[in-house]
Amino acid sequence: MSIRFYIFLLSSCILFISCDSDVLPKPEAFLSLEYPKADYATIFSECNYGFEKNNVGTVYFKNNCSAVIEYPALDGTLFLTYRKVNNNINSLLRDAQKLTYEHVIKADDIIEEKYVNEQQNAYGMFYEVKGNAASQSQFYVTDSVQHFITGSIYFNAKPNYDSIYPAAVYLKNDIRHLMETISWNEN
Template identity: 70%
Template sequence: MRTFKGILILISFYLFAACGGDTLPKPKSQLSLSYPAPTYKRVITECTYSFDKNDLSNLYLKNNCAATIEYPSLDGSIFLTYRKVEDNINALLSDAQKLTYEHVRKADDIIEEKYINEKQNAYGMFYDVKGNAASQSQFYITDSTNHFLTGSIYFNTKPNYDSIYPAAVYLKNDIRHLMETIEWKK
């Protein structure tokens, strides 16, 4: 009986001694997704505009010069809408801004960045939408006399900003590149 008590005491001692270490918090982690570096090619269409497109995407052009740029590996798309300016520039600008600010209910913040390229006669606004809004980036670009193009990023999933953030940043950079490379046909 004595040896059984001794063994029980010895096991109890080891159990209590093993639990005495400092508790360390685990570091926070984030989803780590990496995408290939973008390579761009010039898209020349029968429409009145051309731009550079990421090779990772597929372009679907409609007969009214609207376009969808799909990114199958990111499960997202950039939607482009073209309008001809016919003494309606103020209405087109108002519609583009209204479309962006419809996301204000779900967005944490909307950051506006002006875009001016006098050499290409291209002027516009880029909107970076933060939070669980349906579209994380939008833009409009115009020459203010003939051409007006709007674009929006959408993902084929319910908005969850933390989950789609890496893909949203990737597409945001592509949409900026599209804006910077737009050329209007004369």
């Protein structure tokens, strides 16, 4: 037998003996995103309502009293729609609820939270939509006689709840704060 055969045999044995380590699975890890602590400023519209907005977002009012709040760092936008109440409160309520429940096809769950603030004369509902729906948080607030506001958050990405979850939670808290600080300024 040649020396090459012995070298090959010895190399093969060393390889088989040295490759006896156990394969360990990687530990679970979660994406760690940190967002700035919310810093709120009071904003008033020309349409007799105001609210506290997180300074991370930029607000743009439209001619019809509605508003858009853009969150560039979170790649999301909050759309506020303002409607005057003219003996049509039932219709406005139905439309707001219908808008939320259109997401039921993609949603895993929709959690409703009633909102009542008698001091501000503000009543409404906050919806948290879980799953791959287009909007993760929505609300409506009204005084039942003059003002009606709906709000919906949308991200500028295909809905993937796992990917947008940290931003969705941050904005959910932000939107809830905005909703709870809506006030009416009567002329």
